[in-house]
Amino acid sequence: MTANPILAEVVRGNWVENLHRGAFVVVDANGAIIASAGDIERAVFPRSAIKSMQALPIFAQHADEKFHHSDAELALACASHHGEDVHVNGVAGLLSRLGLSVADLECGAHAPTNAAARDALRAAGVEPSPLHNNCSGKHSGMLSVALAMGVPTAGYVGREHAVQKQVRAAVETVIGEPLSEGKCGTDGCSIPTFAAPLRAFAYGFARMATGTGLSPEYAAAARRLFDAATKHPHLVAGTGHADTRIMEAFNGRVMQKIGAQGVQCGAIRDKGWGYAIKCDDGDMHASQAMLAGLLLAIAEPDAAQREVLARYANQTIKSVRGAEVGVLRVTMPA
Amino acid sequence: MTANPILAEVVRGNWVENLHRGAFVVVDANGAIIASAGDIERAVFPRSAIKSMQALPIFAQHADEKFHHSDAELALACASHHGEDVHVNGVAGLLSRLGLSVADLECGAHAPTNAAARDALRAAGVEPSPLHNNCSGKHSGMLSVALAMGVPTAGYVGREHAVQKQVRAAVETVIGEPLSEGKCGTDGCSIPTFAAPLRAFAYGFARMATGTGLSPEYAAAARRLFDAATKHPHLVAGTGHADTRIMEAFNGRVMQKIGAQGVQCGAIRDKGWGYAIKCDDGDMHASQAMLAGLLLAIAEPDAAQREVLARYANQTIKSVRGAEVGVLRVTMPA
Numbered sequence: 001m002t003a004n005p006i007l008a009e010v011v012r013g014n015w016v017e018n019l020h021r022g023a024f025v026v027v028d029a030n031g032a033i034i035a036s037a038g039d040i041e042r043a044v045f046p047r048s049a050i051k052s053m054q055a056l057p058i059f060a061q062h063a064d065e066k067f068h069h070s071d072a073e074l075a076l077a078c079a080s081h082h083g084e085d086v087h088v089n090g091v092a093g094l095l096s097r098l099g100l101s102v103a104d105l106e107c108g109a110h111a112p113t114n115a116a117a118r119d120a121l122r123a124a125g126v127e128p129s130p131l132h133n134n135c136s137g138k139h140s141g142m143l144s145v146a147l148a149m150g151v152p153t154a155g156y157v158g159r160e161h162a163v164q165k166q167v168r169a170a171v172e173t174v175i176g177e178p179l180s181e182g183k184c185g186t187d188g189c190s191i192p193t194f195a196a197p198l199r200a201f202a203y204g205f206a207r208m209a210t211g212t213g214l215s216p217e218y219a220a221a222a223r224r225l226f227d228a229a230t231k232h233p234h235l236v237a238g239t240g241h242a243d244t245r246i247m248e249a250f251n252g253r254v255m256q257k258i259g260a261q262g263v264q265c266g267a268i269r270d271k272g273w274g275y276a277i278k279c280d281d282g283d284m285h286a287s288q289a290m291l292a293g294l295l296l297a298i299a300e301p302d303a304a305q306r307e308v309l310a311r312y313a314n315q316t317i318k319s320v321r322g323a324e325v326g327v328l329r330v331t332m333p334a
Numbered sequence: 335m336t337a338n339p340i341l342a343e344v345v346r347g348n349w350v351e352n353l354h355r356g357a358f359v360v361v362d363a364n365g366a367i368i369a370s371a372g373d374i375e376r377a378v379f380p381r382s383a384i385k386s387m388q389a390l391p392i393f394a395q396h397a398d399e400k401f402h403h404s405d406a407e408l409a410l411a412c413a414s415h416h417g418e419d420v421h422v423n424g425v426a427g428l429l430s431r432l433g434l435s436v437a438d439l440e441c442g443a444h445a446p447t448n449a450a451a452r453d454a455l456r457a458a459g460v461e462p463s464p465l466h467n468n469c470s471g472k473h474s475g476m477l478s479v480a481l482a483m484g485v486p487t488a489g490y491v492g493r494e495h496a497v498q499k500q501v502r503a504a505v506e507t508v509i510g511e512p513l514s515e516g517k518c519g520t521d522g523c524s525i526p527t528f529a530a531p532l533r534a535f536a537y538g539f540a541r542m543a544t545g546t547g548l549s550p551e552y553a554a555a556a557r558r559l560f561d562a563a564t565k566h567p568h569l570v571a572g573t574g575h576a577d578t579r580i581m582e583a584f585n586g587r588v589m590q591k592i593g594a595q596g597v598q599c600g601a602i603r604d605k606g607w608g609y610a611i612k613c614d615d616g617d618m619h620a621s622q623a624m625l626a627g628l629l630l631a632i633a634e635p636d637a638a639q640r641e642v643l644a645r646y647a648n649q650t651i652k653s654v655r656g657a658e659v660g661v662l663r664v665t666m667p668a
Contacts (some may be wrong), residue, residue, distance in 0.1 A: 001338030013519025108654030185347025281615035320442030
């Protein structure tokens with residue numbers, strides 16, 4: 001297997017300390033490659049980066065007609081949220097309207113990603129619940145699909161459950177590739193995750209951003225989801241996170257979503273391009289540097305957008321005493 | 335630059351999710367290569383992996399004759415400790431005997447590495463102090479060197495301070511390579527760290543383990559430090575850490591020390607071999623998998639030692655709900 005190129009590095013003092021290899025691809029909705037590096041045909045797990053694709057059955061199964069998901073609830077369905085009050089309350093609100101509760105979530109409980117929310121919970125002596133799980137918005141959306149389909153909600157995370165079959169079919173439709181049990185794992189939140197070529201995920205984002213090649217129903221659903229996410233960037237991640245800050249700065253032009261283990265996917269909507277990045281070693285900070293470098297290179301950012309991106313393209317490393325001692329920086333052509 | 339080989343990988347379900355490249359080398363005290371992979375001449379930052387080398391000036395500057403460091407205090411000088419009571423009290427005890435206090439430590443404060451110690455401190459409403467810094471044992475040792483040399487202790491972390499010049503000279507002596515300001519950075523605890531070929535650090539550990547090629551004074555100091563560390567594995571790291579568990583299991587045969595950003599250094603003392611590992615991307619868990627794979631391959635472990643090593647050679651990845659969903663595993667020839 002040929003090694004992917006070095007796309008980010010850590011420099012300490014005047015010497016390189018770490019190397020981060022990876023691949024990225026930018027593609028239009030017809031599949032034309034705009035830019036790429038590394039092996040873009042290697043199958044990778046997209047993890048949470050494709051939650052917007054996994055939310056499509058909300059529309060395909062007409063759950064939206066039955067439960068009237070708000071834009072905020074759709075943004076939460078696309079989110080890896082940080083467990084702040086607005087996230088937790090948003091998910092709890094949808095569950096309540098579905099006639100369900102936190103007990104129906106099968107994602108498991110973890111402490112809020114947001115440090116202040118985590119500390120507040122601890123100070124209150126409250127154990128984290130599945131509502132605080134960063135995937136609880138996606139899961140509440142999946143529960144709405146189960147109800148709309150008239151199937152039992154219990155076990156909705158299982159590979160053979162009707163909901164996950166719909167999720168898989170929606171992803172296959174959008175990325176234009178079959179998914180396979182031979183390249184399948186279980187995500188941290190217990191649902192299946194299927195590996196597919198990096199290029200296919202970028203292609204899927206380009207198609208969702210433009211509607212090109214999708215049925216009118218899918219195209220409308222994709223537009224509604226991307227509009228919801230880019231209107232509510234704080235709901236898609238949380239305070240201070242790159243996805244939130246980048247989507248805020250681009251004011252609807254960019255749909256951006258992180259995935260665990262160094263995945264980044266998104267779309268530059270006005271250009272009709274989708275992109276996907278995988279850092280080979282799974283480092284999240286390095287993948288954010290790669291993302292920032294890519295958007296600096298291709299998204300024609302204005303000054304304010306450049307300022308936000310520059311913070312991630314060059315991430316300062318500090319000593320315990322707070323002195324700047326190094327930098328994690330993108331090295332890809334930009 | 336040729337890519338180093340893949341030495342560890344993450345498999346989720348039935349598909350590879352992450353790749354970790356790196357280099358390792360095992361060498362004897364005459365410099366003969368016993369085993370290696372990747373570019374072992376590339377200069378890497380050893381970070382905390384060479385604290386035992388950085389402790390040599392305690393002897394070279396006769397601080398030991400003046401302050402009579404205990405084995406426990408020498409183990410702490412070699413340690414990246416976890417801020418448990420026994421670590422904090424040990425460092426505080428030496429400082430007190432030196433006529434110094436926590437205020438003289440220039441490493442900065444961070445919360446204890448050990449989760450229970452961290453929670454206890456938080457529950458008591460006590461802010462972490464520099465005593466809790468994982469490097470406070472090394473720093474208290476350096477303060478003893480300053481006092482023995484009769485130089486001001488203030489600024490002892492500085493590159494131009496007499497103590498750091500002695501530390502640099504000791505490392506150069508042991509690894510047999512000049513260190514250079516052209517390959518230098520600042521460590522997290524504010525002292526200088528110099529990059530040198532990975533092979534040289536393994537060679538230094540082989541020389542410290544055997545005394546071969548060292549002056550009688552250096553050889554005796556090295557033996558005293560390795561004896562202290564391997565007699566007190568819990569002081570060198572902490573409860574449940576790989577270094578502690580591995581050194582306990584090998585009962586004096588193996589000196590093992592982790593360094594930040596994926597470095598592992600040590601010696602198989604009865605064989606007279608030193609080893610050094612660097613995970614290119616800095617991943618600590620991956621470097622521990624590589625370490626375990628290397629020791630399984632070359633250290634002739636007994637059944638109990640194999641059991642400890644196997645835990646790190648194959649690290650289970652769990653979902654939030656606790657199901658086994660993947661593994662981080664060593665892939666190097668073993």
